Amino acid sequence: MDAGIARVGEMIPEAPQQEVRLTRLLLLVGGTLLGEVEAYLKPHGLNDSDFRTLMALYSSPEGATPSELCGFAQQGATNMTRIGNALVKAGLAARSHSAEDRRRIVLNITPSGKRLVRKILPPLFPKVLGAYASLSAGDKRTLERLLRQVALNIDSLQSSDPSS
Amino acid sequence: MDAGIARVGEMIPEAPQQEVRLTRLLLLVGGTLLGEVEAYLKPHGLNDSDFRTLMALYSSPEGATPSELCGFAQQGATNMTRIGNALVKAGLAARSHSAEDRRRIVLNITPSGKRLVRKILPPLFPKVLGAYASLSAGDKRTLERLLRQVALNIDSLQSSDPSS
DNA sequence: AAGGAATATTTCACTGGTGAAATATTACGG
DNA sequence: CCGTAATATTTCACCAGTGAAATATTCCTT
Known part of the structure; x- marks a missing residue:
């Protein structure tokens, strides 16, 4: 990879080689990590967005509204509805209407959802630590x-x- | 995000908080960069794998075989055939048989492919530089x-x- | 020249993610 | 109360990527 960038740098001298290398590295590392995470979650029927949403709910004792969750999961409203459906269907979260503003739906994690988080999170810790071991x-x-x-x-x- | 990780850390004390933060950051940055790159390439009819392959060819005056390219683009052989088809169809690369070993196919970038690279690469430089400006x-x-x-x-x- | 390994391609079948716009419900301001 | 805005959901239509296994061609060893 470095050789390739260097050769391109010779042919296109304006190329900011170091920054290009950094970007490739970030793409590589990010892509690999994402692959790992998704592969690990798949058997549990979750993808990364589902998981991020579930984690947001896990850390929100008060629950959260779909629009709030959109930020966390970097998803649009349409998808957040889908994610909510999936989580509710799997029994990991529950929907309820907000008391103050009945336009809002509040999602709360269920006991079963908490159990799942506490089950799938710890096995990831050794891998996460390993990534920075050196x-x-x-x-x-x-x-x-x-x-x-x-x-x-x-x-x-x-x-x-x-x-x- | 930090607040969320901290709260999870309280509930699950074994969690390696710093490493988790690092991992999230890498996922975030990597995902954003990938999104940017793919959005930029799309109008040119290329996705990230196509582009990586094209860049590998650009920096390989001798050309390269599909199996060699599989490494660069992190793709399986099946997909590399597809990428080759796409590049050839778009006139950006050409296939030929290797003289020494006729099982091998050699892909070479065409003049038109070089032109495309020299056209789409430079506009990316300011963005790449910007990512590390500070x-x-x-x-x-x-x-x-x-x-x-x-x-x-x-x-x-x-x-x-x-x-x- | 025959059998086994390497390379590329094809076939076949599968999967998941996305988003814009229309709709429904409720809130809020005047 | 009426109109406008906010929230969530539904509808509709769309698209991209993937991979395992069978096949074809060529090479290499004996």
Whole structure:
């Protein structure tokens, strides 16, 4: 991969090689992680969005409305309805109407949903730890700091440049 | 997101919070980047795999065989045939038989393929640079170093743990 | 020249994710 | 109360990607 980027860099000298390498690395790592996560969740009948939603509910004792959850799962309203359907159908979450505003639906995690989270989360911990096994404590802090910056930069790129 | 992870961490104390945050960040950044790239390529009739293959050919004056390309594009042989079909159909690459071993097919980028690369690559550079705009030169080197380590760690996880 | 391995392709069948716009219900402001 | 806005859901239509196994061709060894 590095060789390829270097050769392209020779042919196209304006190419910002280091940044291109960084981007490839991020794509590679992100893609691999996503694949792992989805493969692990699949046997439980969940995909990544379902899982993120379930985790949001797990950490929300008060429950949450679909629109709130859209942010967490990075999904549109239509899909959030679908995710809600799936979770409810699987008995992992329950719907109820908000008392104050009856337009709102509140999703709450069920005991069964909590059980599932507590069952599927721990086996992931060794893998998660393994991904950073060779990094020192300082390395991890640095990595987190830099990744947050990149995340912010990307975000402002998207807002300021609708052409993408 | 951080708040959610912290709350989950309270409920499940064994959770390695920092590593979980790192993983989420990587998933987030990777997913966003992939989305950007694919959105940019779509109007040109390419998806990410097609593009990676095309770039591999661009940087291979000698051409490359499908099996070699499978590695670059992280695809199986079946899909590489499909990608080859697509690139050839679009006039971006050409197939020929290897002289030494007639079982092998060699794919070469065409002049039209080179033109496309030189046309679609440069507009990406500002965006790529923007993603790391707030990082110092040292930060970028550090980030690259750390990402490479993570990539390696993940790789060995996969090989050593077929359960995933 | 025969059998076994490598390469590419084809066949076949399968899967999942997405989103825009119309609809229904409720809230809110005047 | 009436109109406008907010929330959720439904409807409809759409699209992309994947992979295992059978096949075809060629190579290599004996």
